[in-house]
Amino acid sequence: MHEVRGVVARAKGEPVSVETVLVPDPGPGEALVRVQACGVCHTDLHYREGGINDEFPFLLGHEAAGVVEAVGEGAGDVVPGDFVILNWRAVCGRCRACRRGRPWYCFSTHNAVQKMTLADGTGLSPALGIGAFAEKTLVAAGQCTKVDPAVGPAAAGLLGCGVMAGLGAAVNTGGVTRGDSVAVIGCGGVGDAAIAGARLAGAAKIIAVDVDARKLEWAKGFGATHTVDSSVTDPVEAIRELTGGFGADVVIEAVGRPETYKQAFYARDLAGTVVLVGVPTPEMTLELPLLDVFGRGGALKSSWYGDCLPSRDFPMFVDLHLQGRLDLGAFVSETIALDEVETAFGRMHHGEVLRSVVVL
Ligand SMILES: NC(=O)c1ccc[n+]([C@@H]2O[C@H](COP(=O)([O-])OP(=O)(O)OC[C@H]3O[C@@H](n4cnc5c(N)ncnc54)[C@H](O)[C@@H]3O)[C@@H](O)[C@H]2O)c1
Ligand SMILES: [Zn+2]
Ligand SMILES: [Zn+2]
Secondary structure, eight states: OEEEEEEEEOSTTOOOEEEEEEEOOOOTTEEEEEEEEEEOOHHHHHHHTTSSOSOOSEEOOOEEEEEEEEEOTTOTTOOTTOEEEEOSOBOOSOSHHHHTTOGGGOSSOBOOSSOOEETTOOBOEEGGGTOOSBSEEEEEGGGEEEOOGGGOHHHHHHTTTHHHHHHHIIIIISOOOTTOEEEEEOOSHHHHHHHHHHHHHTOSEEEEEESOHHHHHHHHHHTOSEEEETTTSOHHHHHHHHTTTSOEEEEEEOSOOHHHHHHHHHTEEEEEEEEEOSOOOTTOOOOOOHHHHHHTOSEEEEOSGGGOOHHHHHHHHHHHHHTTSSOGGGGOOEEEOGGGHHHHHHHHHTTOOSOEEEEO
């Protein structure tokens, strides 16, 4: 048993606090990881606000990198000393998706079996099965993906969630390819990663849309060729104007709201693709004329985790970073201590940062 400090959300909407967390030694198929860095993602805030489920208390944090400290039996090729990015989709290899050779859709991903607890024994629900705003965390060995440590923990950790989700929304789910026009609605960490992914894939035109002028400025640094401030301009009209009157080939929604989804739906060209990577809350609904859904053709897709396969995608994007073709470090707006997560939520909410990263 390891006694560590971790960031816990005890009740809906209440500020998070740093608590003593008890982490068991790894059992079969599990790995104990010494966390070195963990990014603050909007999904952590969704958890705190009860937007994901009611299984409080949560141990927050899930965009993390660190070093494997110990493993249980049957941990495969994960060994102590490995520098790893934690992933929240450890594929099972056995479900109907895995058997068909499409493991990025795995319907039975796994996490550590043993529970981490508060000092009084109360079981914690780790965010996305990770719980990495803590000095150490317990995960399934399959959640550890070894990468080149030269990337550094703060930048590497971000690939564990938001940056991978955005990159993958463009290159995996959206299938962005050379010459495409792409629009991205919502330019936080996820949206900017989608912009970076579109650039890597060779998109000819990349239109960034946000209601915050600062975000649009940053989006240019990741590859946006045009920007639209949708607090003052109708984004659908603006995107059509920028694409010869037709709309973009791929529109990526990275906010998670019905109104921005509708904008994405109408801002794409006929037979184009909409990718929803923003996460809606349970009470949200969407109304669209069914004739438009039919008549405009194309594909309406959602993207979990950028349809990534960590074993394939994490080392690849780390290599692209090390070659200078993808600047993962540019997503790190600030590094903070464990007890500053609540403040970081505020800064994220006010749009002051792309990613605050807890460094341990
Ligand atoms: N699908 C996945 O696997 C996955 C993974 C990680 C995060 N997410 C989700 O992606 C979304 C974005 O995450 P993030 O970390 O980038 O959040 P963020 O808060 O950093 O960014 C959201 C951006 O949207 C902008 N925005 C808000 N309302 C808008 C509107 N009406 N029109 C245009 N822009 C608007 C904000 O100004 C901000 O720049 C969240 O919903 C998050 O939960 C999904
Ligand atoms: Zn599976
Ligand atoms: Zn996340």
